[in-house]
Amino acid sequence: MTQINRKRFNKNQNKISWSLLILPFLLWAFYKSSLYLGDSKLNINESVSSLSSSFGIFSPLFSFFLKCFFFFLPVFALLIFELTRVDFKDSSIGRISRSKGFKYADIYYYFMHLLGVQFPLLISLVTLNIAFTYQGLSNWLNSIIEPLLGGNTSQFSLSIFLILAILLQDFKSYAVHYICHKNPFFWDLHEFHHSPTEMTILSQQRDNNLIGAFLNPLFLPIVVLAPLLVNLSLSKGYIIPVVIYTVDLFIVLMGSLFGHSSVKLIFPKFLSYIYMSPALHWIHHSINPEHYDKNLGMKFPFWDKIFGTYLDESHLKDIKGYGVENTEYNRYNPFYTYYLLPWKKIFRRIRNTLPA
Template identity: 30%
Template sequence: MLEIFSEFYNSVLVDFTDSKKRVYWGYLLAALVIAAVWLVQTKRVSVGKAISVIFSAKVWWSQSAKADYLIFLINKFSFLFIAPLLLTHITVSQWLFFKCYEWWGYQSVGNDWPLWTITALFTFSYFILNDFSRFFVHKLLHEVPFLWEFHKVHHSARVLTPITVFRTHPVEGILFSFRSIFVQGVLIAVFKFLFGDRVDIYMFYGVVVTTFLFNVFGANLRHSQIAIGYWKGVERWLISPAQHQIHHSTLPKHFDKNYGVILAVWDRWTGTLVHSERDQELEFGISRKVEANEQNVLYLYFQPFKSLFTRLMQISKPKVANDN
């Protein structure tokens, strides 16, 4: 039992101390600095006022934020038992590599390619496939009715803090785990098949750099009350924090918009892109109507299963013939 709690403690701690994690303390500090500078420069407030806005008790100690914190801890504990049951990207990559070899035989190419070229190609391929797959799965979570029942947990947040990124139902967490495993497994298998032994751990350095840049330049502000928008021309290509906040808006015109994580092109090409507005002020949540149990953690965990069961019963219910 002590071993389990020690593992749980370490899994929580690593999110704030590992630079590969979204809420690493350094990235949180960078977000704080960016938010403060933005408020001082655009809202013309003092540094003290900017800090008070950023650390507003109405946000950080709201019922919604407290639910975020509790869900974060519960998910961390539950995934200690779920994670060992999931496939790993190594398993996927090995299976796919041998399948490629079985289908096409030995196909090693690029033996005379500079190593930096292969690394750059791997980095670019990972960035595009990873970003598109996150967009695609996110879109499915909204547009497939039974998946939306689980994704509602995330959108039930009434305020946004960096910890809101962890406000997810375990079913959604498992789905995104499979997404990550698929992306890494496929890319490793394909590059290993094409470039053989020239593919090694160094290929991931470029991936680490892109992740670092995304996080250090304010990724944590996406889930915040600080609506930092970009110029419209930039928002055609990159999703700004303000655009993601639009995604959480209770306004019907904002529903099912801005699914993207980094690139805005997927939303632009599928007609779901909405640009931020100057001085936008939004309410967050599933709807403007406040539900009695929307911050009750037990309700958030079990209601999706109840809703799913109700949907299945309605589908399976035989239709009554119309005598007329």
């Protein structure tokens, strides 16, 4: 691996800078989970709405601005944090310009992904918030999940069910990622995520929406389980499941942002048995053939360990670079690559598999 120049800190500076960085991530997780909270005092989303309503006709604009603020907060915080940790050329901003292919492509992909996936998702979540506070819909959602729980709806039971739902959801992510690596049709699409030759926070968003469109419907019961349990917990006034859900959002965001950043985050030994250290995702993107199809999980290490795809931190030193050699995804301009190339690859694959 090209040696990253790291800046040195004393212990106290280290502690302070990490606590300062964790804060925006926590705030983001609280904000996102509060989209489910309805009328609760903890609902940051509600506070944002009532604060912005005092801005009169500028209220929608102010509300949008504040929501964007929460949305981008962890990304900005980590971009700045990187600059305090490594030299500029080794930070995400410095590396974007060096990634092979179209110059600064990751910036285009980041915003195309935001406009195409994240913002519609954010809007639907905000709409869901209204839906969740609407008693009729909330009751209807509860009527789906409650019979499945066989009367076990105490706070303790729901917390356990939620942990199981989160585990199941993570297994689903592992399974989808496994399919993406082992099935040529899905690899054609997932290759895009592996195409950057430099790991940057923004290249995390090199993601193909078609994968979810094809595979998520198959896993729908798993995907909706955790939100249904959170909704039921809220209607019963339980707070512990919401805390568990918030912690989970926090861990997911840490994993995906740090996993693609220049900051090597390795969890203490005891924690790494439960959560995958984000730096292990670097191995997943490595060009070393011994690292291919390894560390497919992003949150829990269990599935990689069970199915023999786990490589621990000791393999980080064997990373010689990132990306996929001669990938088509680095050959054209970002617009063609993002919107048309996946379809071209799908049709080519179908044509090649059909009997002549």
